[in-house]
Amino acid sequence: MTKKVAFIGAGSMAEAMMAGFFHSQMIEPRHAIISNRSSDERLTFLQDKYGVRTTRYPQALLADADFVVLTMKPKDAVSGLAPLIPYLHEHHILVSVMAGVSTASIVDVIGKKIPVIRVMPNTSAAVGKSATGMAKGAYATPQHLEAVKELFQTIGTVAVVDDEEQLHAVTGLAGSGPAYIYYLVEAMEKAASEIGLNREDAKELILQTLIGSAQMLKNSPKAPETLRKEVTSPGGTTEAGLKELQKHQCQEAFIQCIKVATNRSKELGEALRNQMLNQT
Structure with a gap:
């Protein structure tokens, strides 16, 4: 039908x-x-x-x-x-x-x-x-x-x-999630410009990197931590980059970002309930 x-x-x-x-x-x-x-x-x-x-x-x-x-x-x-x-x-x-x-x-x-x-x-x-x-x-x-x-x-x-x-958590994680990824890509594009890559080449490389990483996460039985370590050679370029992210507590910032978005979902629900009570 x-x-x-x-x-x-x-x-x-x-x-x-x-x-x-x-x-x-x-x-x-x-x-x-x-x-x-x-x-x-x-x-x-x-x-x-x-x-x-x-x-x-x-x-x-x-x-x-x-x-x-x-x-x-x-x-x-x-x-x-x-x-x-x-x-x-x-x-x-x-x-x-x-x-x-x-x-x-x-x-x-x-x-x-x-x-x-x-x-x-x-x-x-x-x-x-x-x-x-x-x-x-x-x-x-x-x-x-x-x-x-x-x-x-x-x-x-x-x-x-x-x-x-649990949908509050889904909202904070997946509902708002694309914005977090786009925010990351914005940073990668700015970095690409500063290290001398043109916009078109940078976009192609960034997108394929995201797509490839997502496909690896989807198809591999390995945990994200294991996949990360496999890319990270001691004393190499990846390790140097990751140390900078750790110095700025990027992982902690993302965790807090998702928690705050989840709490905001709960606040919106409570605001509606209060609005209803005020109208009765």
Whole structure:
């Protein structure tokens, strides 16, 4: 059966998922409809680029949707869900991509026993390489979970967690992860320029180094520490570089980076709960 998807929110994450779904042919652009808070320009851009439908009317948005994907900012959860409530029914599967926002909070806002699946993909969904974490809410069945899992497996790998609280960690590690890698590449590109490599050659070398390293990590049974040591000859160039990273405590900085992002996910969830309490 043809699946139809409504996107609430039109930012970079929504576009990445759309691009991945369409590329995999899991969803046809004509079976996707999208709305956002206020930017007509953004909706027009997505309509022209992908051939999706757009609307400002909640009833039209949800009329024939199987999946309702919530990609608005967490702080906009209550105001974004409010106009949808009269048109949401138990046959809809809500898929929340809002960092930190629990399925229980979404159900409380809606006030209906609607299945909610919480997911945390990343923007690599656009090229079918997302690392997605997933957990189901109280009213979602294993069949609902399987349907959403099947959808997201078309844009990468999926890890289903039993405890929804673990999605905070997934957010800090994988959801935000591409930004950490891009940050590293920025540094490598700046270093390449300073040591005399031209931009084009440097980019080619950096990308292939990343791809090759990732493939080694995926295919080899060896731990990352072992692979690192195999590259590091005593007194050689790699050892000299690694000593500089250790001097600046780069590994510790990355660990702290992931912990801080995880805690921020928890804070966003708590902020929504407080927002709901203030509105009741």
